[in-house]
Amino acid sequence: xxxxxxxxxxxxxxxxxxxxxxxxxxxxxxxxxxxxxxxxxxxxxxxxxxxxxxxxxxxxxxxxxxxxxxxxxxxxxxxxxxxxxxxxxxxxxxxxxxxxxxxxxxxxxxxxxxxxxxxxxxxxxxxxxxxxxxxxxxxxxxxxxxxxxxxxxxxxxxxxxxxxxxxxxxxxxxxxxxxxxxxxxxxxxxxxxxxxxxxxxxxxxxxxxxxxxxxxxxxxxxxxxxxxxxxxxxxxxxxxxxxxxxxxxxxxxxxxxxxxxxxxxxxxxxxxxxxxxxxxx
Numbered sequence: 001x002x003x004x005x006x007x008x009x010x011x012x013x014x015x016x017x018x019x020x021x022x023x024x025x026x027x028x029x030x031x032x033x034x035x036x037x038x039x040x041x042x043x044x045x046x047x048x049x050x051x052x053x054x055x056x057x058x059x060x061x062x063x064x065x066x067x068x069x070x071x072x073x074x075x076x077x078x079x080x081x082x083x084x085x086x087x088x089x090x091x092x093x094x095x096x097x098x099x100x101x102x103x104x105x106x107x108x109x110x111x112x113x114x115x116x117x118x119x120x121x122x123x124x125x126x127x128x129x130x131x132x133x134x135x136x137x138x139x140x141x142x143x144x145x146x147x148x149x150x151x152x153x154x155x156x157x158x159x160x161x162x163x164x165x166x167x168x169x170x171x172x173x174x175x176x177x178x179x180x181x182x183x184x185x186x187x188x189x190x191x192x193x194x195x196x197x198x199x200x201x202x203x204x205x206x207x208x209x210x211x212x213x214x215x216x217x218x219x220x221x222x223x224x225x226x227x228x229x230x231x232x233x234x235x236x237x238x239x240x241x242x243x244x245x246x247x248x249x250x251x252x253x254x255x256x257x258x259x260x261x262x263x264x265x266x267x268x269x270x271x272x273x274x275x276x277x278x279x280x281x
Contacts, residue, residue, distance in 0.1 A: 031087055034086075034087050034090035034091065035083050035084070035086050035087040035090065037090060038086035038087065038089050038090040038093070039066055039067075039068060039082075039083060039086050040066065041063065041064065041065065041066045041067070043067075043086075043090075043093075044067065044102070045058070046093060046097050047093070047097050047100060047101065047102065048097075048098055048099075049099065049100065049101040050101065050102075052153075053153040053154070054153075056152065056153055056154055056155055056161070057152050057153050060151070060152045060161050061161065062151070062152045065116075067104075067105060068082050068083075069112070069115070069116075070108040070112050070113070070152070071104070071105035071106060071107075071108055071112070072105075072112070073109055073111060073112060074111055074112055074115050082104070085104060089102060089104075107143075107145050108144065108145060109143075110137060110143055110144050113144045117144075120133040120134050120137065121133060122134070123186070127186060128185065128186055128187055128188075129184055129185060129186065130183075130184050130185075130186055131184070147163045147167065147168070148163060149163070149167075150162065150163060150164070164218060165218035166218055168184065172184070181215070188215060193206065201249070201251045227255070233245060243271070246269075246271055246272055247271065247272055249272075250271070250272035250273055
């Protein structure tokens with residue numbers, strides 16, 4: 001009966017393979033796996049200091065996208081650097097996640113957004129808004145986050161993940177960009193009543209009916225735009241000439257409270273007074 005004798009070279013090769021396997025296992029366990037786990041979308045949910053950003057993200061349309069998808073430029077080197085940093089973040093999270101606030105994430109670049117949103121739609125998904133993304137990005141060189149700042153980590157004042165209209169009007173103010181309703185809205189235009197010659201005087205009564213909010217309730221103080229401006233007619237000589245103007249059209253009560261005229265006149269002037277006109281309460 002013969003015994004098999006292992007050749008010294010074979011024994012050395014097995015030892016090398018075993019060591020290499022242990023090294024590979026160590027790298028996998030201590031580096032690759034932690035880096036992978038730290039790059040998963042839900043990793044930062046363990047940070048209490050990030051609850052305000054994490055919770056809106058978790059219910060947004062981007063909940064399946066990892067942080068690096070948006071916040072890291074889509075080039076090989078930045079992505080590699082991010083993965084390496086996430087290995088360290090994984091171990092730091094084991095000891096200091098209750099108070100730690102990671103500061104790795106800059107605002108998303110247009111290039112990162114275009115990795116997924118390459119279609120650059122020109123109309124909203126519901127078809128009710130014209131949104132020429134190519135013009136905004138390609139011609140005006142705007143950044144996506146200039147409009148979409150409520151997209152993921154914060155809810156708008158309306159409680160949504162869409163840009164509020166008041167922010168659109170920062171540019172669409174009638175000077176820098178068109179402000180007509182039909183410039184953006186495909187199915188909305190100012191009602192015919194708004195073009196009537198006496199609309200300035202009759203809108204207060206019409207506003208008591210339902211429906212104004214459908215267009216105007218894009219911010220809480222939408223009436224203030226006009227009602228904080230002194231009418232053009234109310235020039236420096238208004239006190240002297242307003243009696244003659246009232247003969248032409250009596251509409252003081254459209255803006256002023258019921259006792260406004262009485263403060264000076266001692267009584268409600270009857271000149272051109274329409275008793276059917278409701279006073280401002």
